[in-house]
Amino acid sequence: MSPTALTVHAALTRLSAGELRASQLVRAYLDRIDALDRTIGAYLTVTRETALEQAAAADERWRAGNGVRPLEGIPLALKDVLCTRGVRTTCGSRILADFVPPYDATVVVRLSAAGAIVLGKTNMDEFAMGSSTENSAFHPTRNPWALDRVPGGSSGGAAAAAAADLAAGALGTDTGGSIRQPAALCGVVGLKPTYGRVSRYGLVAFASSLDQIGPIGKDVRDAALLLEAIAGHDPMDSTSADQPVPDYQAALGQGVEGLRVGIPNEYFVEGMDPEVEAAVWEAVRVLEKLGARPARVSLPHTPYAVATYYLIAPAEASSNLARYDGVKYGYRAPGGKDVIEMYGRTRAEGFGPEVKRRIMLGTYALSAGYYEAYYGKAQRVRTLIRRDFERAFAEVDVIVTPTSPSAAFRLGEKTEDPLQMYLSDIFTISVNLAGLPGVSLPCGFTAAGLPIGLQLIGQAFDEATLLRVAHAYEQATDWHTRRPPRAAGEAP
Amino acid sequence: MTAVAAVEYEAVIGLEVHVQLLTRSKLFCGCAAAFGAPPNQQTCPVCQGMPGVLPVINRRAVEFAIRTALALHCRINAACRFARKHYFYPDMPKNFQISQYEEPLAEDGWLTIEHPDGSRRVGIQRVHLEEDVGKLLHEGAAFETARSSLVDFNRSGVPLMEVVSRPDLRSPDEAAEYLRELRGMLVYLGVSSGNMEEGALRCDANISLRPHGSAELGTKIEIKNMNSFRHVRAALEYEVRRQGRALAGGERLVQETRLWNDDQGVTASMRSKEYAHDYRYFPEPDLVPLRLAPAWVEELSGSLPELPAARRARFVAQYGLPAHDADLLTAEPGVAEYFEQVVARVPQPRLAANWITTEVFGRLRAEGAAGDAAPASWIETLPPDRLAGLLRLLEQGVISGRIAKDVLDEMFREPRASAEEIVARKGWVQLSDESELARVIEAVLAAHPEAVGDWQKGKKQSLGFLVGQVMKATRGQANPQLVNRLLSERLPPPSGP
Amino acid sequence: MREPKISLAEVEHVARLARLMLSPAEKERMRSQLDTILAYIDTLRQLDTTDVEPTSHVVPMVNVMREDEVRPSYPQEAMLANAPDRAGEFFRVPKILEEEG
DSSP: OOGGGSOHHHHHHHHHHTSSOHHHHHHHHHHHHHHHHHHHOOEEEEOHHHHHHHHHHHHHHHHHTOSOOTTTTOEEEEETTBOBTTBOOOTTOGGGTTOOOSSOOHHHHHHHHTTOEEEEEEOOSGGGOOSSSTTOSSOOOOBTTBTTBOOOSSSHHHHHHHHTTSSSEEEEEESSSTTHHHHHHHTSEEEEOOTTSBOOTTBOOSSTTTOEEEEEESSHHHHHHHHHHHBSOOTTOTTSOOOOOOOHHHHTTOOOTTOEEEEEGGGSOTTOOHHHHHHHHHHHHHHHHTTOEEEEEOOTTGGGHHHHHHHHHHHHHHHHGGGOSSSSSSOOOTTOSSHHHHHHHHHHHHSOHHHHHHHHHHHHHHSTTTTIIIIIHHHHHHHHHHHHHHHHTTTOSEEEEESSSSSOOBTTSSTTOHHHHHHTTTTTHHHHHHTOOEEEEEEEEOTTSOEEEEEEEOOTTOHHHHHHHHHHHHHTSOGGGOOOOOOTTOOO | OEEETTEEEEEEEEEEEEEEOOOSBOSSSSSBOOSOOOTTSSBOTTTTTOTTOOOOEEHHHHHHHHHHHHHTTOEEOSEEOOEEEEOOOTTOSSSEEEEOOSSOSEEEEEEEEEETTEEEEEEEEEEEEEEOOOEEEETTSOTTTOSEEEEEOTTTTOEEEEEEEOSOBOSHHHHHHHHHHHHHHHHHHTSOOOOTTTTSEEEEEEEEEEETTOOSOOOOEEEEEEOSHHHHHHHHHHHHHHHHHHHHTTOOOOOEEEEEETTTTEEEEOOOOSSOOOOOOEEOTTSOOEEOOHHHHHHHHHTOOOOHHHHHHHHHHHHOOOHHHHHHHHSSHHHHHHHHHHHHHSOOHHHHHHIIIIIIHHHHHHTTOOSSSOOHHHHHHSOHHHHHHHHHHHHTTSSOHHHHHHHHHHHHHOTTOOHHHHHHHHTOOOBOOHHHHHHHHHHHHHHOHHHHHHHHTTOTHHHHHHHHHHHHHTTTOBOHHHHHHHHHHHSOOOOOO | OOOOSSOHHHHHHHHHHTTOOOOHHHHHHHHHHHHHHHHHHGGGGGSOOTTOOOOSOSSOOOOOEEOOOOOOOBOHHHHHTTOSSEETTEEEEEOOOSOOO
16 A cells, blocks of 8 residues: 555554654655646645655654654645745735745644644635635645546645645644535545634634634544644633643544434525435434434524624634735735835735635625624624524534535636635534534545535534544444545556 | 903813833733834734734733723723724734724723812723834935835834823813823833833823813814923914914814924824724734733732822921922932932931932933933932932031032032042031131121121121121131121121111 | 615725725626625524624633743844845835824
8 A cells, every 4th residue: 555545543553663664655745746736736835855854854763762753754734824934825825925934833833843744835715715725826726536626625725635645634724614615525534623722823814713723634533633733722822722632532432322413404405415415314324323312403593604604704804814915024016106005906916806805895894884784793693603502512412414515516616606605615604603613524425426524513622522423433434445536647 | 271252262182192011021922022122123923913923912011001090090891802903004014903992991080180270180081902013214204205114013012001081181281281190100100111202101182172161072183293291282282272263263173183293383284084094993803801800900909009199298298398399309209219218317308308309400400311301320320328418417517508519519420429528528517616717707807897887887788798708718618507696796786877 | 676785986995995906897896796795694684683792702711811021032034034125124115195193
């Protein structure tokens, strides 16, 4: 088996047994990136030299058996919205095309401290705004399962990298579904932690009250391993929770006997892809056979979630993106005769249409006379959505839904109608509004061979239960062992 | 009030004071908050607003703001929040400023100012925290003609406390008095250096005029760019005249912002903007709310130092000082402490007060020491011990008042010599030996028989003349009271005209 | 035919607030798209939210503060390295038309 097909935990076993060297593993991934990424377009930047240097150092540690850390030598991909010191960080945008941060995000520091190696920075919708990675200023990413289809977004590059074995695992970010939806469309596991579980310091902000960083991996155990490495309180992030990080791996293998699994009425709507619906119901049956107890729940404010999100997120984004003005870093448009013209040109030329649209929407929602009707109103509806989940979790331990209303759509299919694109987040968005953890894992394929994702939603800081249920389902099926068909130019 | 035509107008003034807090580090990051580093050397990704950064609140800044709010008798809000205030400007790293809006730290207090007609309370609307912005330098120095500007972010993120008064001030004098009193309080609390020239204390004013007796407010005009107390008074006086003339001329005033131009002694309207600011405030999502523990507030309340007003009153009551001297001595806490340390050594408060305010301050003014600057350095030259030594000699009659002034001059020139050493070296011990003095007196009387004669005829000034002659003969060292007594005894009684 | 949710003048006003210099074609496209989105968002009006507290923070934390300790600043070079226009130790910007506060 090619080393690139190994999960993180399998690779660690081999590394530990001396059957595999870190430099072999890294080289194998770099070779595979060279062969395939021209087609798939998962990466924006590949950090070849440093990865090889770090691999050599990892080899030494493994050889000496001294100071081996939890992810020693494991090559990972990082969504290009995470600041990496000395390595270009673009956020998929022209306005940061040449930005090189002088500092590392906290999650990057933690991964390094765990011995992981960064292979490169992955493609994304510009400033994390999008559901297909088509909003990248650079190039689209293609779904490894069907190259004419989107990988989802905004963490499309990261999900594609995990799915196509272009990295052992990845970190993405999720504001309205941007880890879970691409994970579903690419047939991998993607977990969005509870808001505050993982530090946001160094995550280029899109919507501050919704953003979270999370793992994208080949299976549930990998997601657990990566989450453990990055979770925990950070004094540099005032919104990071001072809660101890449990042993997530210990949660795996405990089965689901007696666990109550909620199925929300409002998530099975008209217009849903019947194949997606069927796959999810089948997954519920599997869980039931494993001993879980399904029950209906109601999340009555679900129909208002997208509207609520599309006021709060753009409002916060319009504020967070005000700093991109050509003064201290990033792109500056030439020719402005004064600073105001410079701002206007820089931002008009540097931002893509979706980003501009959301900045306009957000600015409008916060503007004088409209605040209460729009942003203020959305904040209150957010409370109603949170309460829905609180009530549901009084009855059940975990909630099961489809991740996305459809499998991967074609490139260009939804780009004309922004609202259509927004509606593809309909199942994931409430979870961000409520600040809860959610995970997507594969639960089947369409007749056309496209992955279908199952979403599990948990209570705040209860990632352990999510991982437990996800693992039990995963081990009772074999979706996670499937690999995309061979891409052109791929070695057997 | 300014009387124009048939209508008398009164000024309605409110002041907004921004105070740089004396914390060691900035409000939201660990960069040093100190003034004076080379450009862009006191910054980090947080205070430069780089992508991905997050703020973390400095506890001491909150403490300083609570203490100030308590001293101003404000209600400390049980919960307060930070908010983002949006506008684009090159000195704003994020193009929003983290400030406080609907839930400030404290509200509804007052500050008492002394008025010729008695003391008055000026309402304090609110006290809140916000971050400072960077500094702009305009290429070629003149803002209007600069083709480019340079930005230094060292100051960005320094903690600012904003104190907003109610529009309770009724004259430029009151405004200056309010500012003086507030500044003194801030320096006493140790939360600010109070240095307006360095920008540690900045003041904007809102002023309108209305017919005397009217309850409605006139058109409010904002005045900025006043960099000292003098500027504040001058700018407001100018505005009162300008607005008065305009109103008398039937002009309708528009709400605007005007900048004080000290060189020309006028306020000028800022270039008209295309559109007014819409700050689009919303609660700062990267910071969680503050719920100030009552126990903490209690503790801070109990540890407030004696504030200027209380200290002034105590100096009058405890030391019997005139109000004016008490004012001068309590303007800076360091000077007040100095005074008390001198008095602890030589219990002659009025003497000490007089010497400090007249002789010491007089010499400092002559040397050009700025009025607003902290007097730390002169206290190093003349610590309480040294001055007390001089006053002790004076009190004991070892030297006369006149000689003491000379001794003080010497003490400034020779920082290590004590008063006693100087007096001994110069041989300036006051002549109080009666027999010695008697001999000098005889000589003087013999030399000036016409003055003696004048005295006998009843001319009282002759005594003064003769005392002067004795002082001259002893090079000022004779004890003047003793000379006076001995001469009076020695001279034949006046026999009448 | 429903009421338009946003006018061209409002689009221009918002674009100014957001410092986005849009072409006339972009403004019209923006107007049309924002109009559609705002109409959708208007469904929120159906909900009665009197007496419902807004969620500003989804985590129930308060009083996160740090001690007043100085930490080393970043070297000047590191802070200026990404500057689009730099003049020695400073960032340089074009002419500023209006004084701010």
